[in-house]
Amino acid sequence: MSNATRINRIKDRAFKYIGLFCTLFGIIVLAIFLIDILIKGIGRIDWAFLSSLPSRIPERAGILTAFVGTIWILILTAIIAIPIGISAGIYLEEYGKKSRMANLLEINISNLAGIPSIIYGLLGLEIFVRIMHLGNSLIAGALTLSLLILPIIIVATREAIKTVPKSIKEASFGMGATKWQTIRQITLPAAAGGILTGIILAISRAIGETAPLIVIGALAYVPFTPESPMDEFSVLPMQIFNWISRPQKGFAINAAAAIIILLAITFVMNGIAVYLRNRWQKKIRW
Amino acid sequence: MKTKEKVIEFGLGLSALITILTTVGILWVLLVEAFSFFGKVSIIDFLTDTQWTPLFDEKHFGILPLVAGTLLTTFIAVLFALPIGLTIAVYLNEYAYPGFRKTIKPILELLAAVPTVVYGFFALQVVTPFLQSFIPGLAGFNSLSAGLVMGIMIIPLISSLSEDALYAIPKSLKEASYGMGATRFQTAFKVMVPAATSGIVVSVILAISRAIGETMIVAIAAGQQPRLTANPLVPIETITTYIVQVSLGDVPQGSIEYQTIFAAGITLFIFTFTLNSVSYWIKKKFQEKYE
Amino acid sequence: MHILEANGINAYYGTNHVLKNINLQIKPHTITAFIGPSGCGKSTFLRMFNRMNDYIDGFRKEGEIIIEGNEIYNKQVRVEDLRKQVGMVFQKPNPFPKTIFENVVYGLTIRGEKDKKKLNEIAERSLRQAVLWDEVKDSLKKSALALSGGQQQRLCIARALAVEPSIILMDEPASSLDPISTAKIEELILQLKEKYSIVIVTHNMQQAGRISDNTAFFYMGELIEYDETSIIFTSPKHDKTQSYVTGRFG
Numbered sequence: 001m002s003n004a005t006r007i008n009r010i011k012d013r014a015f016k017y018i019g020l021f022c023t024l025f026g027i028i029v030l031a032i033f034l035i036d037i038l039i040k041g042i043g044r045i046d047w048a049f050l051s052s053l054p055s056r057i058p059e060r061a062g063i064l065t066a067f068v069g070t071i072w073i074l075i076l077t078a079i080i081a082i083p084i085g086i087s088a089g090i091y092l093e094e095y096g097k098k099s100r101m102a103n104l105l106e107i108n109i110s111n112l113a114g115i116p117s118i119i120y121g122l123l124g125l126e127i128f129v130r131i132m133h134l135g136n137s138l139i140a141g142a143l144t145l146s147l148l149i150l151p152i153i154i155v156a157t158r159e160a161i162k163t164v165p166k167s168i169k170e171a172s173f174g175m176g177a178t179k180w181q182t183i184r185q186i187t188l189p190a191a192a193g194g195i196l197t198g199i200i201l202a203i204s205r206a207i208g209e210t211a212p213l214i215v216i217g218a219l220a221y222v223p224f225t226p227e228s229p230m231d232e233f234s235v236l237p238m239q240i241f242n243w244i245s246r247p248q249k250g251f252a253i254n255a256a257a258a259i260i261i262l263l264a265i266t267f268v269m270n271g272i273a274v275y276l277r278n279r280w281q282k283k284i285r286w
Numbered sequence: 287m288k289t290k291e292k293v294i295e296f297g298l299g300l301s302a303l304i305t306i307l308t309t310v311g312i313l314w315v316l317l318v319e320a321f322s323f324f325g326k327v328s329i330i331d332f333l334t335d336t337q338w339t340p341l342f343d344e345k346h347f348g349i350l351p352l353v354a355g356t357l358l359t360t361f362i363a364v365l366f367a368l369p370i371g372l373t374i375a376v377y378l379n380e381y382a383y384p385g386f387r388k389t390i391k392p393i394l395e396l397l398a399a400v401p402t403v404v405y406g407f408f409a410l411q412v413v414t415p416f417l418q419s420f421i422p423g424l425a426g427f428n429s430l431s432a433g434l435v436m437g438i439m440i441i442p443l444i445s446s447l448s449e450d451a452l453y454a455i456p457k458s459l460k461e462a463s464y465g466m467g468a469t470r471f472q473t474a475f476k477v478m479v480p481a482a483t484s485g486i487v488v489s490v491i492l493a494i495s496r497a498i499g500e501t502m503i504v505a506i507a508a509g510q511q512p513r514l515t516a517n518p519l520v521p522i523e524t525i526t527t528y529i530v531q532v533s534l535g536d537v538p539q540g541s542i543e544y545q546t547i548f549a550a551g552i553t554l555f556i557f558t559f560t561l562n563s564v565s566y567w568i569k570k571k572f573q574e575k576y577e
Numbered sequence: 578m579h580i581l582e583a584n585g586i587n588a589y590y591g592t593n594h595v596l597k598n599i600n601l602q603i604k605p606h607t608i609t610a611f612i613g614p615s616g617c618g619k620s621t622f623l624r625m626f627n628r629m630n631d632y633i634d635g636f637r638k639e640g641e642i643i644i645e646g647n648e649i650y651n652k653q654v655r656v657e658d659l660r661k662q663v664g665m666v667f668q669k670p671n672p673f674p675k676t677i678f679e680n681v682v683y684g685l686t687i688r689g690e691k692d693k694k695k696l697n698e699i700a701e702r703s704l705r706q707a708v709l710w711d712e713v714k715d716s717l718k719k720s721a722l723a724l725s726g727g728q729q730q731r732l733c734i735a736r737a738l739a740v741e742p743s744i745i746l747m748d749e750p751a752s753s754l755d756p757i758s759t760a761k762i763e764e765l766i767l768q769l770k771e772k773y774s775i776v777i778v779t780h781n782m783q784q785a786g787r788i789s790d791n792t793a794f795f796y797m798g799e800l801i802e803y804d805e806t807s808i809i810f811t812s813p814k815h816d817k818t819q820s821y822v823t824g825r826f827g
Binding site for chain 1: 298393401407492496
Binding site for chain 3: 167168170172173174175178181185186
């Protein structure tokens with residue numbers, strides 16, 4: 001074996017281990033972090049923590065208002081963003097093909113997906129909070145977050161529709177179905193798994209967002225649980241941010257405990273999304 | 287039935303139009319408020335003054351310290367994430383067993399799904415104390431730990447998109463290299479990575495753009511002191527943090543302080559818009575090449 | 578009396594002239610085969626009969642197609658109704674990712690038929706006609722994708738039969754099937770002749786010879802020869818037809 005070959009083989013072996021190390025690095029860091037959070041926060045989670053209002057005294061403070069706010073935001077954002085996102089996705093994939101308008105829409109959506117979330121906050125502040133006089137309300141927050149996640153839902157819808165074979169759409173047209181009947185009865189059911197995966201990931205993104213809600217004036221301290229979409233609100237990430245910013249150690253523990261809850265929600269949603277994606281990919285074999 | 291079809295198409299088109307309205311809305315909001323701002327502050331001062339103190343009595347409106355803070359944290363993040371992300375991409379594409387690759391990718395993507403406020407907590411409560419144990423001069427708020435944690439967040443962005451780019455290279459190219467007796471390492475770095483350059487560049491640009499716009503990690507862990515410095519050990523302030531700082535306070539609408547967040551916002555927008563456009567352009571060119 | 582008449586048909590994809598002045602009549606309750614080398618325009622012509630080319634960008638046509646007395650490209654004709662009258666079976670089996678039952682009654686449900694009893698009756702009748710009933714009667718609620726390729730194609734035929742068309746277009750319906758499934762489909766097509774008029778595009782010369790009454794030979798967008806199948810295969814008037822059916826090119 002020549003010297004050069006030997007060196008090459010050593011490099012090859014070495015890279016194999018470096019690669020494995022790098023791949024595991026992120027996961028190890030994530031694990032360290034999760035363990036750290038669990039150690040700090042798990043002891044704080046009890047019924048009182050889940051059912052108490054915020055307080056200036058860390059030991060008495062709870063996440064009730066923030067948790068209820070997050071559920072509100074989740075539902076409202078889903079109601080607003082899902083129909084619009086799917087509709088826009090269908091339009092781009094099935095109707096607006098090849099026109100100049102479609103091209104413009106496509107560039108625009110790819111651009112929207114790259115705009116920092118805090119800028120959506122500035123948009124929401126001016127349009128929803130000030131001009132539409134919705135104030136620092138749940139609905140203003142949900143509208144802002146809906147705009148933020150629309151590109152994700154639209155792209156997921158388009159990708160899912162793309163996987164539906166042309167042959168079955170043709171079969172439907174051949175039976176005398178109209179375009180909308182074909183979309184409604186054939187294309188959408190066949191693409192549902194992919195669309196659903198995208199929706200869950202998008203909603204999970206929305207409930208983890210903090211920055212745009214800070215900008216539109218979501219409050220860190222809300223002494224009551226919101227009861228209508230026009231009420232002021234807090235959400236879990238806001239509550240966590242607020243607790244992190246405080247010097248007392250008790251609040252850091254509260255933050256860790258609230259993070260456990262938020263991560264549990266996020267990870268469950270992501271888990272469902274991944275599961276659905278795998279199942280859907282397996283099931284659909286044309 | 288014809289009418290029904292038309293109505294549905296119209297409704298769907300209207301939904302798609304909302305995305306255009308969003309862009310128009312963002313531009314309009316930023317431009318209107320920034321326009322009033324630049325009525326009071328000269329754009330030359332904005333671009334050249336080295337101090338940013340709009341909330342003090344003696345006001346300075348130089349955006350440079352905020353830009354510097356943003357670029358510093360971004361630089362640290364990308365410097366950290368790029369080698370790791372690219373190595374992961376090559377490893378998963380060239381070395382890893384398909385089963386391993388399939389399991390590991392969703393887990394890596396979980397890194398990008400963690401809410402950023404959670405990363406902020408991590409930076410402030412774990413990484414900074416850890417770094418302080420061997421970097422004595424490290425302040426409680428600093429761009430180093432914020433940047434590193436941001437780097438962890440963008441690793442999956444780089445690894446995932448770069449891996450897609452490597453995956454898209456025709457298998458024949460890889461086989462040709464093996465056929466010449468090249469090792470996997472040589473094949474990866476002499477054939478595959480060069481062939482996938484544009485896709486990898488796109489992933490890096492998107493990662494930079496993401497880091498520039500990231501808010502919560504820096505707002506929590508990097509400080510709120512606008513400072514024109516390249517020192518990663520001291521508190522700084524990024525553009526995004528400044529917007530958060532003002533939003534948390536009680537600034538009256540129409541005041542110059544209120545308008546500063548839009549001036550900061552439009553600066554941020556220009557940065558990310560430019561980067562996104564460049565990446566979109568490269569992506570389009572790249573697609574044509576392989577289709 | 579003809580069930581279908583094509584008069585002076587020219588068709589274009591963009592600037593590409595794909596059908597050149599075609600005139601052809603089809604009698605009811607016959608099987609007509611379109612043969613010819615790839616790209617000769619036979620599929621394009623077939624797909625004009627139920628206007629499946631409408632969706633193709635740059636498609637343009639001249640001339641008229643009259644089916645049961647109506648010009649089908651007339652503005653008053655709704656393409657959805659035309660396709661109820663003229664059914665289609667495609668090259669590859671393309672069942673919907675739905676149950677077998679839902680597949681068969683699709684053409685009825687999209688036209689608003691909700692009567693469960695009627696749907697059941699029609700499903701059974703169509704599946705019987707397609708000689709699939711005995712194989713699937715116990716699994717109507719199962720996914721159509723679980724069927725074999727040949728069964729899927731017969732399901733697609735049943736689906737087309739369910740709306741009681743007068744003409745059924747078949748675009749190489751057996752080309753993706755194994756010989757046994759192909760034989761079944763051919764047998765089925767012969768049975769269907771009693772009630773329907775069938776136009777079939779095929780690459781398989783023996784198939785055309787076995788099942789069709791009349792054969793049309795297309796070459797480079799032109800209808801070279803159209804006659805009784807026995808004449809086309811034994812004593813064609815054209816040299817081109819002669820060399821194609823004897824396998825000298827194609």
